[in-house]
Amino acid sequence: MVIETAGLTKRYDDIDALRGLDLQVPPGSIFGFLGRNGAGKTTTIKVLLGMARPTSGEAKVFGLSSSGQDGVEIRRRTAFVSDDKDLYDYMTVGEIIAFTRSFYPRWRDDLEQQYLRKFELSNGRDIKGLSRGTRTKLSLLLALCRGAELLILDEPTSGLDPAMAEDVLQALVSHVSREESTVFFSSHQLTEVEQIADHVAIIERGQTVVSGPLDDLRARYQRIQLVFEGDAPEFKVHAPGTHRVARKGRVVTILSSSSGPEVVDELRGYRPVSLDVSPVSLKEIFLESVRTED
DSSP states (O other): OOEEEEEEEETTEEEEEEEEEEEEOTOOOOOEEOOOTTSHHHHHHHHHTTTTOOOOEEEEEEEEEEEEHHHHHHHTTEEOOOOOOOOOSSSHHHHHHHHHHHTTTTHHHHHHHHHHTTOOOOOTTTTTGOOOHHHHHHHHHHHTTTTTTTEEEETTTTOHHHHHHHHHHHHHHHHHHHHHHHEEEEOOOHHHHHHOEEEEEETTTTTTEEEEEEHHHHHEEEEEEESSSSSOOOOOSTTTTTTEEEETTEEEEEEOOOSSSSHHHHHHEEEEEEEEEEOOOOOHHHHHHHHOOO
């Protein structure tokens, strides 16, 4: 695994930011890291990069401990783009590229030229005059060109219009497939995560509540809708994996995380007029996962 945490905890005074977080990020994946504000995403990233020490548990990147001297090696092999997109405002685009290039012997000049064109960046522009979206594009260029094995991105499309956000997403997909790198990114844009991620983890209150290959999660979760002749009866579903039962008139809608036949077999026993099973979106899985923790 490129990233692996086990029982990871982090406490700030009387606040538990992480409460036994378990993560496994396979190499070559585009891994979407999801959670509500305050769920622990930023703290997790800080621990992985050695910017914060865990209270207990373990965090490894490239098999190296994120705390102590190994943190230097992890940061050498990792490119991080924060949500703030911190840049030196007194420089030009060309100057900050040259400055960053000097620290990375594996810097890719070919990718630099490619992303200058793709992101419509001019070397002579002053950074202090760049829009939030353009700062985002410049930050991504600096990350993508340094030859990093792991990209950790916090809200990578923040401040971008839909067309440029699409360009950035496709650039990430192409980069992973071409450079054999791994992308670990947090985002509130669930449609974007669903578009490019092959693995996801949803965390809530410092713990992992859902994790795995995205295709497996979508195959496991399903929406079951029953229609009755009269008003829907009151009943409780005993089969495992039942998350939510909603009634409205003649219709009962159930969200299930069990791909087995148990739930459907039980529901047929209530003799509905019709029973339909349909897939659900990542947004529905996310909302249900964080609701179940309330």
